[in-house]
Amino acid sequence: MVEAAQDILKVNGLSTSFLLREGEIKAVDNVSFSLKKGEVLALVGESGSGKTVACLSLLRLIRWPPGKIKSGEVILDGQNLFDIPLKDMHKIRGLGIAMILQEPMSSLNPSIIIGRQIQEAVELNQGLSGEEAKKKAIEMLELVRIPSPEKRYYNYPHQLSGGMKQRIMIAMALSCKPKVLIADEPTKSLDVTIQAQILRLMQALRNDIDTTILFVTSDLGIVAEMADRVAIMYAGQVIEICDVFKLFTNPAHPYTKGIMKSIMALKTGERLNIISGDPPNLMALPTGCTFHPRCDYCQEKCRTEVPQYDDISGEGTHMVRCHFPLGVDKTQAEGKGK
């Protein structure tokens, strides 16, 4: 790990809620993480764990009502994005942070040729125009390995396959050279062979142009393939952050451990490990640790006290939100907690 690299994106205590008639949904609850330049951080969690809402909150794309960013700060390159007037946020979107969405089919305009759509992003954010912008758009198509980009420039989205459309999205996002790229499950709707192509492309782009990526996914195979560090989300909270090797060898949170075990058993053919119970209802979260009703190691303390973010490595590289993290001597952990 590069010591000198500084945090390009820092998220502190981010909380986003949806205020509905039935009550408040804490979709993102006190989430903190940071990204170093050139790093890939995977944000992992099941559906409803708040991954996408967290990403949209970074770009302040939460619509009020009913959504509201309640507290926290997002510091991009030393600038707190929550201090900027909302009308100036468009300068950050695209140039500062760009996002690749899950479904390229619904994010592209079906009535405009794809080249024009990439060009639009280039014109708005880089101040290029006319032939220059077009040249840049074709350059971007080339970058994401679209064959014969001059011809493809004139294609409409429906003329492209799913994998190609996702490449267009990547091209659009990268066209402004963002400081941070958020990829929200970019391969979710794609076949494995196309997924492999996209992942490989993203790896190559990362090496070539040194992009910092926040990679949202629920597939631990992709995590192993792509990430440097991993943040695991559960019920709106980040419950564990560590580097990818640690995650696969020594996960400390019982939830992480449970998921790891069930995935590893797929290879050996053993009976799969089950995390009992259902994913939590965000309207009525359990008291104390939100995972306690499903946890095998649950104790009295877990039911009543909300666990704090603990650094179990002592170097700030492995953070866990658990009273009794696995593989850590309890008394020692308590001592560190104080």
Added chain:
Amino acid sequence: MINDESIKKSLVSVRNIKKYFPVGGGLISKAKSYVHAVDDVSLDIYTGQTLGVVGESGCGKTTMGRLVLKLLNKTAGEIYFKGEDIYKYNKQQAKHFRTKAQLIFQDSFSSFDSRNKIGKIVGEPLVVHNVAKGQELEDRVAGLLRTVGLKPELMDEYPYTLAAGQKQCVGVARSIALYPEFIVADEPISALDVSVRAMMLNLLKDLQKSHNLTYMFISHDIRVVRWLSSHIAIMYVGKLVEYAETPEVFAHRLHPYTEALLTAVPIEDPTLRHIKCEILLGEVPSPVDPPPGCRFAPRCFLANERCFKEDPQLEERRPGHWVACFEDFEGQAEIS
């Protein structure tokens, strides 16, 4: 062995089945072209075993599943259930077949009538086939819910109040209501989260043991198929390209497409970042009036002239290991 002999021994036998969907055309005008969704597929499924059908989207795996349940009309070929051709059943036999062969959907929720309570949804097959009514029906439904690990009290709930995993369990409860022998599971877990997925897979395996079920498990996730299936059939644009027992397929990958498909799956081990190795380029071709020759040829690194002219037939290259490829290929890449 895929021959006449094996039709008698196996529970389900598929012989040279074809399904073409017309494209264009109308009431009077004839269709101009056809989607070759399933094209000349033959295989056997034995009692108590699980056949995993794997392939990319559009390879015909769902059509295959519907064909063996007689939910579609075939274009050509035969499908035998216990040695009898299901497309030659009379009305009564067909109704009996419906009790013996069932389907689990990818998204059970959308197959439920949302105005009905869980009890009615699960009990409906029992009512339709006059198996039980009144108190007996209720007891049977309660028993079914318990079998799939749900509380019988859920009977009085509506489907929308259930979590995703529970909905899928209700779908399973309904499909085992009539003690079927054969179940086609069409991507039953692809919409579920990791923690719920494990529960669902365990349930399917447990039911197989306790009810002596035979599965045809359709999935695009080779990791899951490997865990559940005793046999694997790999399809590519309507064609069966490789078919063998699961460990055999993983140990000896005889078709270049199988190799490409297996190596494209990300491995859950950060020390083995293997996507950097050679991967399949290009996209799945259109199944509308495909050109002659091997359908994989345009993407295949081994393809020669013959591959573009002749269609390779399925042949048994190793004992019990069938493959449709002219080249003498065996995958070398390390997959865990």
